[in-house]
Amino acid sequence: MYSKEELSQGLDTAIVGKKFFVFDTIDSTNACARTLGDAGTTEGAVVVADFQTSGRGRLGRAWIAEPGENLLFSVLLRPRISIASAGLLTLFASVGVARAIERRIGEPVECKWPNDLLLHGKKICGILLENLFQQSQVAYAVIGAGINVNQRTFPDEISLRGTSLAIETGKSFDRKELLQTVLSELDVLYPPVQQGNFNAIVPEWIKRCTMFGKPVTVQQQNHTMSGIARTLNHDAGLVIETGTGLQTVYAGDVSVVS
Ligand code: BTN
DSSP states (O other): OOOOHHHHTOOOOOTTTSSSEEEESSOOOHHHHHHHHHOOOTTEEEEEEESSSOBBBBOBBBBOTTTTTSSEEEEEEEEOOOOGTTTHHHHHHHHHHHHHHHHHHOOEEETTTTTTTEEETTTEEEEEEEEEEEETTEEEEEEEEEOOOOOOOOOOHHTTBEEEHHHHHOOOOOHHHHHHHHHHHHHHHHHHHTTTOTTTTTHHHHHHOOTTEEEEEEEEOEEEEEEEEEEEEETTTTEETTTTTTESSSSSSSEOHH
């Protein structure tokens, strides 16, 4: 893995990436960032690892990535926002990471609700937001991202829907440069977000998402909902027009019905 010094060199950010915690192997960068959050570490700290032994994904799933090929990192933030706005932080992270990947590869990156980034219609990045709430406010938020960068092969069950920048573009990417670009983009977007203002984030996320107006199914724990994806509501829920009216979902796996 790169050293803290290498990661800091040339990174001109105000908040995000002011401090690095770098590991060859760790259980989960999100778990580590939460420990830092509990210990009172200042916001903007970044935990980065070459390999995770217990990388975690959404809905209790595992996040598996080959050592040394990908970007696995978490950012600790302390925005002054209410519990109700917390879900919007996933949109903030998605827009920041999408902008950064676009800058490096020169191709458009899509957002898929709730936390995926797609290139050529396949997943290249997953984002996992974990919060600590205190007295109806966010005490801290951990934004974890796994970007599939240079990994060239994936197990069959992943390669159906997942891919990497290298597979899609035929090129390898410098992971340090990509991480620094991500942190710069997040840093640019963060000041209003820190005050609870997501006005710049939501329209860009919506523009990057191609599912609106299309028929979708949302697979939830023990039921499936079908309808037309209409919009996002004020707290990042997905609004679906079903046979019985508008319904808002906050978790689940969405697929566009073709
Ligand atoms: C998902 O698509 O389900 C979200 C995956 C998030 C994975 C990243 S990898 C870095 C960070 N640490 C973790 O344990 N998970 C996130």
